[in-house]
Amino acid sequence: MMNKQPDAFARLTNALKVLPNVGPKSAQRMAHHLLQHKRKEAQELVDALQHALKQVSHCAQCNTFCEGELCSICSDSTRDARRLMVVHMPADVSNMETANCHDGLYFVLMGQINPAQGMDISAIALDKLVGRLQQSEVEEIIIATNHTAEGDATAYVLAELFKTLPYRVSRLAKGIPLGGELEYVDAGTLAQAVYERRLLKEHEQTE
């Protein structure tokens, strides 16, 4: 097979395929669009990406993306440190904050477990979560994973882990539509799901 595309174009197309839901066709379309119509914006994209790669890392406490050691929520001393909400992605934190229904802290797993691929727990930041709990005043953990197969699998693994730990554990109510990802749920429904969260396990006092 002869490859009519210049190497640089092929390399760009290949690099773009790293984006979620972008296959070879979409990648080719994007590369074409950038090189043909958006050369100036493409440079800004390069600069922004380079800057973000250098500046953005993970919050030492909640694991979300942030610039510096701690994110703005973890460094806010008015937040209720007794309640820790565990979510999949940074976008879930933004949504919860918009819904204004949780004044505690968060932990961001940065992924979810896919039961179809054999319950691989390396997909979530479990070790970091355990480390986070060791130096905290947490009493209640709210599992706020999606109500999807992946979210349920993740919630199951978390609930198993917390079984041996002294915290009260709850999970968001099913007010969220079945197959619902938190990212697409409106603020009112989200607040309702937090308010009506289901208790999985009571808090045990440690002596």
Ligand SMILES: [Zn+2]
């Ligand atoms: Zn944080």
